[in-house]
Amino acid sequence: MQLGHCQGLLNQARVKLGELEQYRGDYQQQWISEGQRGVSGQWLMNYQRFLSQLETAIGQQRQTVAWHGHNLDKVRGIWQQRYARLEGLRKLVQRYREEARLSADKREQKLLDELAQRIHRGDSA
Template identity: 70%
Template sequence: MSLSRAKRLLPVISMAEKAEREAALQVGHCNGLVAQGEVQLGTLESYRADYQQQWITEGQRGVSGQWLINYQRFLGQLDTAINQQQTSLDWHRNNLGKAREIWQQRHARLEGLRKLVQRYQDEAQRADDKREQKLLDELSQRLSAHRHD
């Protein structure tokens, strides 16, 4: 009986394995987006630092008012881009966290199902062992009774 219960759960386990694999793929995808966003943010921040260094270098030589206006405008655009990239990165990190939670839930469900199937299989094995032992005991009693006759 327990073995048939275990067999009936096999399609459920198959579906749970598929769901877990899909969740793991989503975690990988989200992780890649976070890594890509971190690289982009680092590039923007590095570019901003380089641009600020240019200000120091040019400022020592003296700059025109137009150069200063252009510098400030471009620096503002860089800051906007950095803020937007940081917002995007935060969004991707949040999605990664949600994807990990979903994967953990699906993984836990799969492990629970596997344990349940194993328990059913163990119960079936114990029942089989018990039936076999009962048959051996009956056979032994018959042989013993046959010898005494």
Template identity: 80%
Template sequence: MSLSRAKRLQPVVEMAEKAEREAARQLGHCQGLVGQAEAKLGELERFRGDYQQQWISEGSKGVSGQWLMNYQRFLSQLETAVGQQQQSLEWHRANLEKVRAVWQQRYARLEGLRKLVQRYIDEARLAEDKREQKLLDELAQRLMDRGEP
């Protein structure tokens, strides 16, 4: 009886496995996007640092007003790009957490279904063992009733 219940659940388990695999794939993809966003932010911050270092070396030599205006304009654009990339990274991290929550939910559901199926299998084995033991006991009783050793 319980074994047939386990077999009937098999399509549900397979669907849950497929959903969990898809969620895991999405999670991996989002982790990759976070990594890319972090790398891009790191590059922008290094570039900004290098550019600011250029100000220190060029500024000590004396610069023209035009050079200073261009420097400030570009640094402002660079700061904007860094800020936008930080926002992008925050968005990707938040999205990653949402996708991780979906995966965790699907994984937990799959594990719950697997445990239920295993319980049904265990119940079926136990019932079969009891049935066999009952048959053996009846057979032993019949042999004893006949007087056979």
């Protein structure tokens, strides 16, 4: 459950990063379009300031993606350890069950053998 939650958070972070990068691409296209018509110095300053803020947001989102990826790896490692332990315990329980079944089969066979001997001795007497 926790593994799925962490995977979901990583996916969300990746989607957001993709959206930011797409927005940056669109914004840069706007620069090309506007630049062909001519822009004022104020417009250029605003564009550069906003692009800088967008780059900062993209950098932060990349760090978020990396953090969630690292967290997912940690959680996956814990899950794998717990799963391996659980599988080991399942095998141990199965072995004990098999040993108990074999022991019961031996007891039953011994009783049947004793019963057969008694019957055989009774027939001979």
